[in-house]
Amino acid sequence: MCTALSFKNNDFYFGRTLDLEYHFDEKNVITPHNYPFKFNYTHDICSHEAIIGTATVVDGYPLYYDAMNESGLCVAALSFPDRAKYFDYKENCLNLASYEFIPWVLCNFRSVCDLKESLTAVNLTNKYFNDDFPPTSLHWMISDKYSSLTVESTSDGLKVYENNIGILTNAPEFPYHMINLANYMNLTSNIPENRFSSELIIDRYSKGLGSFGLPGDGSSLSRFVRASFMKYNSESGSSENENISRFFHIMDSVTQIKGSIKLEDGKSFYTVYTSCCNADKGIYYYTTYNNRTVTAIEMKKSNIDSKDLICVPFIDELEIRYL
16 A cells, blocks of 8 residues: 655655555665666666665665656556556567566656657566565556656556546556545535535534545545645645645655554554655655654765665654754
C-alpha cells in the first residue's frame, strides 16, 4: 500500500508514503552521472543524468521505490496487488523487467511529454531480479511540473492514463478511483449550506461539517479521496519551508499507524517512510515512522560525478529538541 502526491506552488513537489510491514534495508541512494544500468532485453545505459531517491541496493543495482532525475522528472512505484500482470518476452516490443522501469524512465527522459509516446512500445516482463527478488505487483505515477501519468500493466496490456489530479494509491485500477471521486463531490472546506430542507432550521454544531463523510479508513479508495481533498483544499505560502510543511501535512492524512492495520499473519502494516522531492532544486526530503524530523539531501551538492553509488542510510531514531 502507498500514496503518491504531486503539486506545484512556485516549485514542483513530488513524493509518496511507503506502507509495508517490514524493511528491505532501504536507503537514500544517489545514482551519479553515467553509472551503468544493465538491462535484460535492451541495451545498457551508460550515459544519463544523476538520480536521487529511495532504493534497496543489491549487487550494485539500485532497486528504486521512488526517484527523480536532474531534469525534475519523478517516478514512484506503488503496490498494485492482484491487478498487475507481467508478460513473457514479446517480439517487436521494448521489453523491460518491472524493476528496470524506473531506471529506464529516468535515464532516458527529461519530461512526461518526452516519455509518453515511448511507453506505447513497452512490454513489462515477468523477469526476476534474482530468486530473493521476484517481480512485485506494481503500478507507477510519473510526474513533472506540467503533467502526470499513471502506468498500469494488467491482463489487457500496458495502460497509460493522464493523471490530472496528481494522486495515486493502490488497487483498483486508476479509472475507478476517478469515478469514485464523484461520490464525494459535495464535500467542501467551507461552511455547508442547508440543502436538507428549506423548512427546517438546522444548527451547525461544529466546524468542519462541510467535509462530513470524508472517508477516514486506510483503504486505497479512501486514501485516494482523502489525499485529493487535502491537496486541493490545503493552503501554504510560497516559501520552501511552507511548501514542504504543506506536503507532509497532506501525507500525514494518509499515513498508517503501526497496529491500526493487521495482516493475516498478525504483523502490523505501517508507513515506513514519507518522501518529498523538490524536483526543481533537486532536494530529497523524508521522514520515517520513528523520526518525524524532516531530513533533506541535496543531490546537486553531492558528488554526482562519482563512479560509485552514494548511499545514505535513513535517520530512523526519534530526534527531540529539548529547550
